Amino acid sequence: MDECKFNLAASFVRFSSVGNLDERSLTSISRHMDHRKLQNQHFTALKEKYQVEHNQSAEPDIFLYFILRKAELGIQITEIEFQWLIENRFTKTAGIIDLQQYKTEELQRLEAELLRLRVRYCIPEDAELTIANPISSLLWKVESGGVISASELELLNHDALVDTKKVIQEVLQFSQLKVTYKAAKYLDRLPEEPLFSILKKLDVREQLTDAEADWLLAHDFYETLDIYWQQENERKAEREFSVLKAKYQVEAHPDTSISSPLYTILKKLDAEEALVNRECKWLSKQNLNTLVTLAQHHKDKILFASLKSKYQATQCESSEPTNPLFLILKRLEALNSETSMRNWDSQVIAGDIQWLSDQGLAGTAQILIQTHFRMLKTKYRIFGALAIEPFYEIMLRLERGERLDPKQVVQLIEEGRLSRTGNIAIAHYRLEAIFYEKEYRRTGNRWNLASASSNWRKAGKPEKALQVTETLNWDKVKELDLKAALLVTRGAAFRDLEQLDEAEQCATKAMEYQPESHQPFTLMGALSYDRGNYTQGDDWFEMAVERGATDTDNEIEKIVRMTKQKEKRREVVEYLLNKDPDRYKWAKVYLKPESL
Template identity: 30%
Template sequence: MTAPNQIDLAHAYLIDDLPGSKIPASRLRDILDKLQEGRPLTTNGFSYLRQLGLVALGQLARGEITYETFREAAASEQIKRQQLLEVERQEKQTARLAREAEQKARDAAYWAQEEAARLARESNPKYITRMKNRALRAQYDVDAFVEQEHLSQLMSILHRFDGGSRLTDEDVLWMTTEGRAYFSEALQDAHHAREAEFYAAEYGRTTDAWNAVNASSHYRKCNQAKKAHELLTSIPADRQKLPKLRSAIATTHGGAMRDLKRLNEALGLGNQAHELTPKDFRPCTLLGAVNFELGHYDTGRNWYDKALERGATERSIDHDLRAIFLRADAAKRNELKAFLLREDPVRYSWVKSLGASKLSSAGKRSA
């Protein structure tokens, strides 16, 4: 006859609801095996059955009752165990739900307090001002740390500018000196775009070609060289009578052509401007820059020397050369580096530290 398995025995003795009855080598399973095999239980075995509340099974093991009587009593004990287990389960469920409700109430109270604090904070005039200032700075990429003594002036400038006003001369002076850390590229572009539109409108209103020159200069500084080219091209010849004006138009137009990579046209306009005002350094600066970009380094150096003789600063020329160097491809950069170091290794020592990894720092404003 096949030996009964653990589940069969547990079911036969009506204790299948107790986990230990189905686990091999467990204490309860050992007792079942002894009963099945007719072996007597030890004192400890009987004590263990009493601990589990298995009264009927203990009586059966001592031979005090028959198996049929045992089954009736054991079934009643099993029902009571299951009822107690269900009561315990429900109590645990009730306790768990109560804990969850308490936690939910605590969470709701916490978030209500946080919301009240947020509303109080956001209704505070100082907080509102701070948030508006932060958003305004973010709009113009002014992410540098602002010194406390600079904050009032900076925010006054930004609020006026954001309201549609142009930067005053005093604003520009402060932003390019004491407040230069806050004169972000985005703010500079926005400033030059606004100035360009102002002077373009003035040109339309007055037909004064100098306004077109000023507008074009600002268009170039905010990367809108095409607009500068279109505006300068539109100036009628009868408004270009004075040599100084014609030279300014040609120089600015040449700069726009340079920005648009139309270098031969820029060269022609630069030469035209120099013929009109041979003592003005601006055409010479343009011709120096264009020749360097074309790879005519000796010619470019000569034009820059003429610009210095006519009033250009060494600093402005070095700024031009640095921008040209940074925009050049690797081969041109190496050529220019070698030329500049031959010319003056001290003055142009900066080329040694600038490499391909620093191209992103190239300056946008050039002559």
């Protein structure tokens, strides 16, 4: 290029030096100047189009210009030329030219790809198929994994394209199966073997061969294999469900799916596991009553085993709930529940204890004794420590309605081991009262009426104490001491009912019949204290002592204890302490706030 510029300049000088230029020469020079201008404009346009950035020369670079002209004409750029562009930092230009030349070959490539798709999708050789044909678009869409609509498949409803449609349908099926069964990493879209046949088997839940399962493992299709093993487990469960339905004779039940509650229930029953309440309710709703009965049997067996372990009865080898031990252990378990403490017949429990002892289950019998003893303590309102002997036997006798030994009761009361107003003592007095009433009816001995009345009073039943003697024909009672005793006990019963006037009348009559007996005088002393006449009461008590009474202080203490009105109690206590602080020091306890 520089050489051309030099020659042109030299010619211009030469012509100028001559001084006389003809018209032809001037025209030639002018045309040469226009060509050069156009060449520069052309080069500038090419540089702009191909983004030549760092070439600042206004004059065309001969080699660069040559390359750009070739590119513009669509002539293939050589490797030497591409290398020159890179070396001279025309990288962007090289890229544009490379892309442009790639585009010129696009049609050829499309035709080559279409040819490959024709073979891949079984397009017959004699079928005309251009790139512009909709079927070509369909092939490329299938190849890209696109979703094909039914209307698009209609394009293939041509006799010559039957095989093509079949292949495409299999490709679409293959793609869907790969997604469903976690085999999408297999990129080839054509349904090649053995994966396609494996996935089709999985889709219809058909069992694979060992070779097919090994193929999945060898090709790292672990998720697909997991799905297969899950299907295998489900098939195994379905076979088990069928066997269980036959075993328990419920084949007629319509449920066949392993998701049915029946399958879980049958498995539990077969393993002799207990059913939960909702499962039993489900069986009842399904009218599967034989299974309900069987479920209860299994539940009882489980409970029986648990109770034997809990209550030291494992020596018993039987596991059947029909064994008498099961019922006994259930009663024992119920006895340990506070809500059931008072609901069992002690005679039944005593029979259970005897049965356990006879069967050599001494440990269980002892547990039942301790539990029963605790229950009886609760029933008789005994709190705190209490020796099992002799009180367990005492309470058993009371439960059986048997009389206690009165001497033993008195001794226990005197020893402070038994409260005279406690439930054991009250139950004892009640039994004594009933006994003496029966004895009176049997023998006609009226002294039994006095004993019955006295015991009814001690049992806290003054009304019954009065009823015993209510219809008595006093004229037929000849013994004065008996009349006095009956009147005293009636008077005491009236006093218990706070009918003091009637009580005084009985005491007065008793004095007339037996003036030397201390009992009516003791009753009069108590009545005086009830009325607040303490000095008068002391006089009566003194006369009772003169006649042999030894328990007047106990009677006074009982009066204080049984007084319900706080002010009246304080009054009598203060009177006693002022009278004799040493003799009545026990009364101080009744001045405490909790006693008042």
